[in-house]
Amino acid sequence: MKMGNNAIDPLAKERDLTGKKIVRRRDVNKLLSAAAIEPRNIKVQISIKLDADVLEYFKERARRTGAAPYQTQINQILRDAMGQDRGEFPGEALVRDDRFVDAIAERIKRRL
Numbered sequence: 783m784k785m786g787n788n789a790i791d792p793l794a795k796e797r798d799l800t801g802k803k804i805v806r807r808r809d810v811n812k813l814l815s816a817a818a819i820e821p822r823n824i825k826v827q828i829s830i831k832l833d834a835d836v837l838e839y840f841k842e843r844a845r846r847t848g849a850a851p852y853q854t855q856i857n858q859i860l861r862d863a864m865g866q867d868r869g870e871f872p873g874e875a876l877v878r879d880d881r882f883v884d885a886i887a888e889r890i891k892r893r894l
Contacts, residue, residue: 822861850881 840852850858862875876882 848881 837852840855843849843855844852849855858875858879865874
């Protein structure tokens with residue numbers, strides 16, 4: 783007999799997953815904030831084939847100090863492409879990226 787998740791974890795229904803960064807399919811019916819179920823906050827695991835040089839490019843960028851993980855960088859590039867289709871200006875994603883804005887502010891401080 784197959785046991786459901788609740789049999790394994792009796793507190794599963796009551797657990798608050800509001801702060802979770804990744805929402806798994808089995809967690810969808812649990813307590814979640816509206817922000818947690820927005821499409822941009824739900825990560826989906828997929829299998830994708832990329833050219834070896836493309837993957838190496840992003841992995842190399844991820845090795846830099848303070849750089850985001852390569853999967854996050856690829857996701858951001860894809861999100862930027864989505865924004866261009868919606869008519870956003872090319873730098874829109876950078877303006878919304880707090881790390882980028884902080885880095886620019888730091889460079890400006892050094893020049894003053």
